[in-house]
Amino acid sequence: xxxxxxxxxxxxxxxxxxxxxxxxxxxxxxxxxxxxxxxxxxxxxxxxxxxxxxxxxxxxxxxxxxxxxxxxxxxxxxxxxxxxxxxxxxxxxxxxxxxxxxxxxxxxxxxxx
Amino acid sequence: xxxxxxxxxxxxxxxxxxxxxxxxxxxxxxxxxxxxxxxxxxxxxxxxxxxxxxxxxxxxxxxxxxxxxxxxxxxxxxxxxxxxxxxxxxxxxxxxxxxxxxxxxxxxxxx
Numbered sequence: 472x473x474x475x476x477x478x479x480x481x482x483x484x485x486x487x488x489x490x491x492x493x494x495x496x497x498x499x500x501x502x503x504x505x506x507x508x509x510x511x512x513x514x515x516x517x518x519x520x521x522x523x524x525x526x527x528x529x530x531x532x533x534x535x536x537x538x539x540x541x542x543x544x545x546x547x548x549x550x551x552x553x554x555x556x557x558x559x560x561x562x563x564x565x566x567x568x569x570x571x572x573x574x575x576x577x578x579x580x581x582x583x584x
Numbered sequence: 585x586x587x588x589x590x591x592x593x594x595x596x597x598x599x600x601x602x603x604x605x606x607x608x609x610x611x612x613x614x615x616x617x618x619x620x621x622x623x624x625x626x627x628x629x630x631x632x633x634x635x636x637x638x639x640x641x642x643x644x645x646x647x648x649x650x651x652x653x654x655x656x657x658x659x660x661x662x663x664x665x666x667x668x669x670x671x672x673x674x675x676x677x678x679x680x681x682x683x684x685x686x687x688x689x690x691x692x693x694x695x
Contacts, residue, residue: 506685513687514628514671529682561627571618571675571683575627 494562503545607672
């Protein structure tokens with residue numbers, strides 16, 4: 472069974488803390504994505520990567536960075552967490568040429584106090 | 585104006601009913617269209633792609649109207665298990681194939 476695994480389902484952090492969200496996929500997908508989902512705003516793309524060591528900004532990259540050192544792993548980093556980054560974070564992956572078929576992880580719900 | 589717009593609902597329907605959702609998109613260069621389903625507190629999952637000629641998968645029918653820039657999803661003979669949020673997704677040539685998600689339409693099927 473194909474899988475996208477996110478390291479933490481629920482996190483509570485304090486303002487100013489550094490936060491790491493890890494995502495691993497076992498489908499040998501080239502493309503990986505980080506979204507956040509908020510009520511009334513839907514899914515918004517933060518960053519994406521089409522290859523190892525490659526990254527592209529999405530629609531809302533401010534306050535975030537990413538790392539893709541290995542094909543199967545894509546990490547989202549909040550250098551200094553703020554309360555407006557409280558959200559559900561969803562990682563996804565896909566094959567090149569089938570970008571419409573995203574496989575999502577179960578999500579990481581982050582609360583920043 | 586949002587790039588992809590959906591009626592958020594909720595749509596409350598009885599079991600066995602037929603229900604239809606519409607989704608409009610603003611970018612005329614949009615190339616590919618999809619419907620995703622998201623259960624409460626779960627991740628989104630691809631339900632079906634939407635082809636120009638329209639396509640059907642069991643009780644689900646998807647239609648595309650390029651002239652009016654909308655896609656639709658029809659669910660026949662609704663089941664309790666169809667209760668979920670349905671997300672409209674669009675990709676565009678001039679945005680590098682990036683997926684744009686609508687906010688979703690919530691469906692609640694009652695006994």
